[in-house]
Amino acid sequence: MGATGTGGAAFWATQVRAMLGLELKKTFLRARALPVVLVALLPVTLLALRAVVHPISGGDPAPAAEVARVYGHIFQLFFLRLVVFFGCFGIFTYLVRGETSERSLHFYLLSPMRREVFLAGKFVAGLVAAGALFSVSLALQLLLAFVPGVTTNGTGYLFAGPGAGHALAYFGVTLLAVVGYGALFLALAFFFRNPMIPAAILLGWEWINFLLPPVLQKVSVIHHLQSLCPLPVDRGPFALPAAPTPPALAVPGVLLLAALLLWTAARRARKLEVTYAGD
Amino acid sequence: MPVFDRRYRGYAGPRRAERAAVWTLARFALRHLFDSKLTLVLAVAVGLVPLGFGTFVYLANNLDVLQSAGIQVDLSLVDNGTFFAFLSVQTALAFLFAAFVGPALVGPDFAHGALPLYLSRPISRGGYVAGKLLALLLPLSLATWVPGLALVGLQAALAPGWLGGHARVPLTLFFGSWIWILMVSLVVLAISAWIRWRPVATGAVFGFFLIGEAFGLAINQFLDTRWGSILALDDSVETIWQSLMGGATIFGRPVVQEPLPVAACAAMLTLVTAAALAAFRAKVKGAEVSR
Numbered sequence: 001m002g003a004t005g006t007g008g009a010a011f012w013a014t015q016v017r018a019m020l021g022l023e024l025k026k027t028f029l030r031a032r033a034l035p036v037v038l039v040a041l042l043p044v045t046l047l048a049l050r051a052v053v054h055p056i057s058g059g060d061p062a063p064a065a066e067v068a069r070v071y072g073h074i075f076q077l078f079f080l081r082l083v084v085f086f087g088c089f090g091i092f093t094y095l096v097r098g099e100t101s102e103r104s105l106h107f108y109l110l111s112p113m114r115r116e117v118f119l120a121g122k123f124v125a126g127l128v129a130a131g132a133l134f135s136v137s138l139a140l141q142l143l144l145a146f147v148p149g150v151t152t153n154g155t156g157y158l159f160a161g162p163g164a165g166h167a168l169a170y171f172g173v174t175l176l177a178v179v180g181y182g183a184l185f186l187a188l189a190f191f192f193r194n195p196m197i198p199a200a201i202l203l204g205w206e207w208i209n210f211l212l213p214p215v216l217q218k219v220s221v222i223h224h225l226q227s228l229c230p231l232p233v234d235r236g237p238f239a240l241p242a243a244p245t246p247p248a249l250a251v252p253g254v255l256l257l258a259a260l261l262l263w264t265a266a267r268r269a270r271k272l273e274v275t276y277a278g279d
Numbered sequence: 280m281p282v283f284d285r286r287y288r289g290y291a292g293p294r295r296a297e298r299a300a301v302w303t304l305a306r307f308a309l310r311h312l313f314d315s316k317l318t319l320v321l322a323v324a325v326g327l328v329p330l331g332f333g334t335f336v337y338l339a340n341n342l343d344v345l346q347s348a349g350i351q352v353d354l355s356l357v358d359n360g361t362f363f364a365f366l367s368v369q370t371a372l373a374f375l376f377a378a379f380v381g382p383a384l385v386g387p388d389f390a391h392g393a394l395p396l397y398l399s400r401p402i403s404r405g406g407y408v409a410g411k412l413l414a415l416l417l418p419l420s421l422a423t424w425v426p427g428l429a430l431v432g433l434q435a436a437l438a439p440g441w442l443g444g445h446a447r448v449p450l451t452l453f454f455g456s457w458i459w460i461l462m463v464s465l466v467v468l469a470i471s472a473w474i475r476w477r478p479v480a481t482g483a484v485f486g487f488f489l490i491g492e493a494f495g496l497a498i499n500q501f502l503d504t505r506w507g508s509i510l511a512l513d514d515s516v517e518t519i520w521q522s523l524m525g526g527a528t529i530f531g532r533p534v535v536q537e538p539l540p541v542a543a544c545a546a547m548l549t550l551v552t553a554a555a556l557a558a559f560r561a562k563v564k565g566a567e568v569s570r
Contacts, residue, residue: 035474039486042494050501070500078493086486090479101390101476196481197317197379203485 019121047144064157072231092185115269183258214242224250304410329426340437359527381467382480398565419460427452451523465555472562515544
């Protein structure tokens with residue numbers, strides 16, 4: 001197969017690239033993607049509001065370290081837990097179940113392409129779209145949080161101080177979250193006609209994570225992501241203390257989980273049959 | 280050879296009023312409501328809570344039953360807090376029910392272009408909206424104010440004179456439930472009509488409420504205000520319930536800490552309900568241009 005040019009890694013990479021272009025055009029650069037974009041930009045709206053309101057109210061600029069602490073809360077409790085979670089749910093489940101809903105999945109399945117390549121193409125497309133969207137949102141958030149005039153020496157803190165390291169860590173955690181949640185939701189879309197049911201259970205599990213015993217806290221994506229965040233946040237009086245996972249374990253752990261989920265989804269994809277009547 | 284007259288004859292049977300079509304829509308929607316196992320599970324969960332509260336009300340009024348069984352307990356008397364807790368739990372379950380069941384009521388109609396078929400019959404756009412809304416409001420009523428009033432009836436029967444001192448409780452259960460279920464139903468239907476695809480519509484309903492609440496908390500934290508809580512719709516409705524009840528405490532603490540003004544909460548809920556109704560109605564069209 002490899003000798004004829006219709007198989008092998010290079011050919012599959014070409015197919016994945018073709019799928020990436022197609023998905024970006026037909027799924028992500030369309031008006032239907034607007035709700036996800038708006039959700040991703042919610043934290044930006046909040047910080048823009050602060051940048052506008054603060055000078056008008058005549059308050060003193062906040063110290064950069066204090067802003068970094070408050071931003072840590074917003075990143076972990078709002079951006080990561082809800083915005084990225086729901087954004088990835090919308091993007092990655094739509095990649096498969098959306099095709100079923102629009103009666104267009106069979107075009108992919110009829111094309112001369114391995115099912116694993118089809119899955120990889122979908123995952124890469126979601127990864128690129130979600131990664132770009134949430135990275136842009138994060139960049140805007142950081143710029144607005146440390147904008148001069150609202151935060152004392154904000155620019156210095158962000159570009160020359162400890163803020164630069166924090167920003168890099170936040171970008172890394174965001175991309176890792178997209179990989180982890182993306183693989184999870186893509187796999188769910190292959191196994192469940194209504195992936196919202198397991199997703200809601202998962203949301204509940206991730207939401208009550210801080211109340212669980214330390215061993216169970218580690219059986220979640222959010223615990224490993226929060227372990228990688230540069231600033232710890234107060235999780236409330238009822239939180240059970242659990243040691244953060246070291247980065248050397250947290251990063252490979254999430255990547256391994258994603259790989260396992262994609263492998264499982266690939267096995268399912270091999271036997272995938274389209275029966276639109278049930279949807 | 281007989282010759283039969285095969286010419287067209289108009290329908291000469293009894294005609295129902297145009298308003299009856301609303302009930303027809305709701306009836307057909309309700310018929311398929313419990314086809315899904317998930318709906319059944321949610322319905323059972325919704326039904327179990329009033330049984331639990333009913334047991335509590337009975338035992339709280341018959342402590343001698345427990346004492347005769349050798350169980351020494353200190354059950355506080357049934358008060359506003361008990362019914363506030365009931366309302367909170369049941370409306371949360373009603374929200375789950377609406378979020379999972381609601382999108383199936385209208386999503387397929389929009390996804391498969393069935394609106395022209397509905398609207399070609401003697402039913403108006405408003406009638407379609409009312410029919411689908413009714414199909415969601417009926418089960419949600421059975422989950423919230425109906426068992427709530429039954430519990431009040433049980434308590435009033437077991438403790439004569441109780442109702443006189445707690446006249447605001449049944450009013451709060453009735454009006455408080457309606458405020459919540461009407462808003463949730465319209466938000467679910469509007470989101471389902473615009474998103475069409477059921478799982479994402481359910482996700483969007485969760486997102487609308489959860490992200491709104493978290494966004495409000497983030498506003499409070501970053502802008503050093505308490506007005507961000509206006510976006511937490513469940514907190515807003517609880518503020519209204521507390522006001523309707525004339526105060527309620529659970530374990531000796533007010534159920535809503537530092538509440539916003541009731542008028543502001545009511546205005547917010549009215550705005551969301553009206554916007555959802557407008558969004559849903561705008562989507563109900565007999566024809567659609569696809570590009």
